[in-house]
Amino acid sequence: MKKTTYLVLEGSEGTGKSTQAKLLIESLRNQGYSVLETKEPGTVHSPLTLELRKIMLDAKYEDQMTVEAREYVSQAIRSIHLNKVIYPNLGQYDFIIQDRGVLSGMAYGVACGNALSFIKLLSDGTIGEEGKKRGIDLYNLYDHIIVFRGSIKKGLERATQAKKEFEAGDAMENKGVSFLEVVNQNFESYSKFFKNVHFIDIESDSGLRSIEEVQQDILKVLDLE
Numbered sequence: 001m002k003k004t005t006y007l008v009l010e011g012s013e014g015t016g017k018s019t020q021a022k023l024l025i026e027s028l029r030n031q032g033y034s035v036l037e038t039k040e041p042g043t044v045h046s047p048l049t050l051e052l053r054k055i056m057l058d059a060k061y062e063d064q065m066t067v068e069a070r071e072y073v074s075q076a077i078r079s080i081h082l083n084k085v086i087y088p089n090l091g092q093y094d095f096i097i098q099d100r101g102v103l104s105g106m107a108y109g110v111a112c113g114n115a116l117s118f119i120k121l122l123s124d125g126t127i128g129e130e131g132k133k134r135g136i137d138l139y140n141l142y143d144h145i146i147v148f149r150g151s152i153k154k155g156l157e158r159a160t161q162a163k164k165e166f167e168a169g170d171a172m173e174n175k176g177v178s179f180l181e182v183v184n185q186n187f188e189s190y191s192k193f194f195k196n197v198h199f200i201d202i203e204s205d206s207g208l209r210s211i212e213e214v215q216q217d218i219l220k221v222l223d224l225e
Helices: 017-030 047-057 067-089 102-112 116-126 128-133 152-162 173-193 211-221
Strands: 005-011 035-039 095-099 144-149 197-201
Touching (some): 017 211, 047 067, 067 116, 102 173, 144 173
Parallel strands (some): 005 144, 035 095, 144 197
16 A cells, blocks of 8 residues: 655645645656645535535625534535545555645634634544544644745735636635734644644745745655755
């Protein structure tokens, strides 16, 4: 059975997670590695999670949504994702590369108004019996977590220009810069709960770093530079 390296990419809106994930996956596959590409909340490997994603993030439901309900939907997505997609593929691929995970869930969930203790309680349940048999918990789920850091305002501008997923907008992006600043602080604070967390700055004193420069930093984390 293969040893699967499970990597999750984290960060606020517009920090380049999706771009870097696709570039990394292409690079790994070109080197002959087998790679499963996935994401949270909602993955093409489980159509049900994509339907739940719409309920969770489509701003057209915002007037009907409650803080707690959004968290329950988020956790339902993760439960399905872990038990139906991730666990069956551990040992089947060299790498699992994921866009967002538990750290994002905590950072956004608390910023939305949920207590961290409530989120942790629900998150523990998403591990499921299969996860417990494998000795998995929330904080050792991933082999590596990479968190991208950059300007919140500029990142939100990039995200809103690039993403047109929902006609009414994305409920998280619509909350604006002040909300995302809290999310960013939560990334910093809650990263201490997890092992093997690596922060990568997407900007330097001279401006936005190139995609290739950031990619080299990711490869260093994986010892593949």
